[in-house]
Amino acid sequence: MKRFYIFCSLIFAVLAVSAQSGHNHSLPQEKQNSINRTAKSSTDTATGKHNGLMHNELFAASYTFTASDYMMSIERINDNLNAIRDSAALEFEIEGIKRRVDELTDDIIVIRNNTRGRKTVINIKNLYLYQSFASKLNTENRRIQKHISRTYDRVNNAKLGLKNILSDTVFHALYDNAGLRSLYDKKLVRLERKWARTDSITNANIDTLNALKVKVADNSVNLSGILSMVNLRLGRAGRQLFGPEVNYIWKSSENDTITDDASRTVISMLSSEKKAISYYVDQTSAKRILIVLLGILLFTWLFFKRKQFKTINEPDSPFNFMHLRYLNCNPVLSLLIVLMCLMPFFDAYAPTSYISIEYFVLLLISTFIFFKKEDKKFMFSWLMLVALFMVNALTYLFIEPTLLARLWLLAIQGCVIVFSYIFYKRLSKDVPYYRNIKRAAISGIVFTFLGINFNITGRFSLSGIFGITGIIAVTQAVVLPVFIETIIEVVLVQLQMSRMRKGFYKPFDCSVAENKIKLPLLIVALLLWFMMLTSNLNIYHGITNGIIDFLTTPRTIGSISFKLISVIWFFAIIWIAHILQMLISFLFGETGSENDETTSVSKKQHSRLLITRLLVLVCGYLIAIAASGLPIDKLTIVLGALGVGIGMGLQNVVNNFVSGIILIFDGSLQIGDEIEVSGQAGRVKEIGLRASTLSTADGAEVIIPNGNILSQNIVNWTFSNDQKRVMIWFILSGKELDANVINEVINSTIENIPNVVPQKRPVILYNRATTGSCTITVRFWSTISNADSAKSQAMVRLSAAFQARDIKFE
Secondary structure (H helix, E strand, C coil), rough: CCCHHHHHHHHHHHHHHHHHHHHHHCCCCHCCCCHHHHHHHHHHHHHHCHHHHHHHHHHHHHCCCCCCHHHHHHHHHHHHHHHHHHHCCCEEEHHHHHHHHHHHHHHHHHHHHCCCCCCCCCHHHHHHHHHHHHHHHHHHHHHHHHHHHHHHHHHHHHHHHHHHHHHHHHHHHHHHHHHHHHHHHHHHHHHHHHHHHHHHHHHHHHHHHHHHHHHHHHHHHHHHHHHHHHHHHHHHHHHHHCCCCCCCCCCCCCCCCCCCHHHHHHHHHHHHHHHHHHHHHHCCCHHHHHHHHHHHHHHHHHHHCCCHHHHHHCCCCCCHHHCCCCCCCCCCHHHHHHHHCCCHHHHCCCCCHHHHHHHHHHHCCCCCCCCHHHHHHHHHHHHHHHHHHHHHHHHHHHHHHHHHHHHHHHHHHHHHHHHHHHHHHHHCCCEEEEEEEHHHHHHHHHHHHHHHHHHHCCCHHHHHHHHHHHHHHHHHHHHHHHHHHHHHHHHHHHHHHHHHHHHCCCCCHHHHHHHHHHHHHHHHHHHHHHHHHHHHHCCEEEEEEEEHHHCCCCECEEEEEECCCHHHHHHHHCCCCHHHHHHHHCCCCCCCCCCCCCCCCHHHHHHHHHHHHHHHHHHHHHHHHHHHCCCCCHHHHHHHHHHHHHHHHHHHHHHHHHHHHHHHHHHCCCCEEEECCCCEEEEEEEEEEEEEEEECCCCCEEEEEHCCCCCCCEEEECCCCCCCEEEEEEEEEEECCCHHHHHHHHHHHHCCCCCCCCCCCCCEEEEEEECEEEEEEEEEEEEEECHHHHHHHHHHHHHHHHHHHCEEEE
């Protein structure tokens, strides 16, 4: 029985398989092919085979695609070609990069040619100059190299995409079928042309970028070689400077005679310095835009003030109270000195010959100014120092260290010490900045004495460096006071012109403006003197790099990281903002000392000036916070702590600060107003951010917090006008008192009193009248500043007028 069941099961299984096979053969051919392709694809995917077989199957079934599929495929190819063409296109700046790369190549050739050769006299300044320029060129070359690499990768990826763009299955089916291709012939022709143009542009751009990459790579190699060579020479130069270049001066040397080779060396040095100057001027012309703009501003100001300067030169000029020393005689030369003195900020790395020429021009301009100002003894010492500077510079730059040259340099430096000492002894105490000039003269003598010692011991280059530095230390200390005084005089003249436009012709206290701007100018002058000396000593580069490294090194206190340069910038910008707001006051004619020069017009100008000063301070503080580099999250912590501080004990400070801003913008209280507040009466002298200042009639200055002013009733006598009612009271007695006569006398007398407002007639009140006497009150109007004077004159004149009519006045 079991065998029968097994046999039946086998029969049914065979029948089921046969039925299934017949069913598969009965399916449509398209569906069967689709199933087979799906199975084949699944098998290939599972086994990791290439998709080429699948593509072949798809191409074999191309007749299944519709017309819309072909159109969409053509559009896809067209869009891809447009995208590739855009990606392969070079930016407009590539042409500029090409020109800049060629300019870099030319600059590298110039630097290489200028640094070739070997000089007996060591010129470290020129080496620092070429090192600085080569470093900048290297940085720029690396930036260009990175940009070209990014562009090359983009164009190359576009080229690879162009090769793969035609792998679209539908497009292959269309392109392989001649019948279908004829239907879309026009579109396909346009695609072929676009593909050819895109391919041509891509290949051309790749060739261009390859050529640029080669040039940039060559520049990089050349710059690396130049920097290595310059660094090597700088390392040797330091040792050579402090080591003996030649024998001691009393020993013979092979270079003690002048030969034709020495003459050719001098010519080579002259050519080298000429090339260095030419290259330096060409490379740094953009750095002088600021000094050019400042020069244009100063000389434009001088042009518009030319009429006033004609008045200044008159013997009885109203400007004599300013005691101008330079602008009254040589305004053009004085302004040129200001510009020339600022040049070390822009020429710290300039060649020695360039600095010597520039400084010699400065000395010549100063000589023309001193010629009319100083005595003969001063001029003799000065002219000798100027001549010795030029001779010393030429000797150092172009003469080989032969025995004769060393003796010549020794004689020059000895003369420098002699004339510097004579200048030191003859210097008058009336000369501005007398003590500073004497200290500079002593330092110049010390530098020159060291130069003599170096010359004797065979260090000729070091001797020339210290000799030139010694003369510059003395002469620049004499020129810098002209720089300071000229700037002060410019501020004073502008201050007086602004006051005259307001109608104030009276002299003012010049010391107020001088004391406020003298300290910043002294700091700038000291910095210029220090830069000039360190630049000539060839230590400016090392000092500045050391200071920059020290200031830019990150430091950490707790969780806060900071740099000293950020802290210095923070306080420096705030300090500069305070100086600028003072200068703005001077330029608008505000000295801070007027007590009786306020009109309705000037009060509005005061208010605008206060707003301007406030904006300058606010902008300065915001820029200082930005320059400090304080992170926003740390700033929120500081603000939170500040909020706690305000809540605990700084309410009054914030209240006064906000009240000061409200007073400035509200306009209910202005500088020059006569007010009464907090039991004090006086004229508003200043409205500050924390407190305001009143000048009382007794000469005292009362400082009242702004919060107190804003929280109390203010009596403003000059808010809408400056008129004040004056009242006098007196008794008249006599035999016959006629009211008409009394009124006539009072009216005629008061009308003739100065500072009485004529538009408002006096008011006469009879308080008590009897047969022989009467008590009278008279009210009239005067200005707030002259009310007491008008009252006094009214009493005196009325007494005299009634006495003349035999009426007793008391």
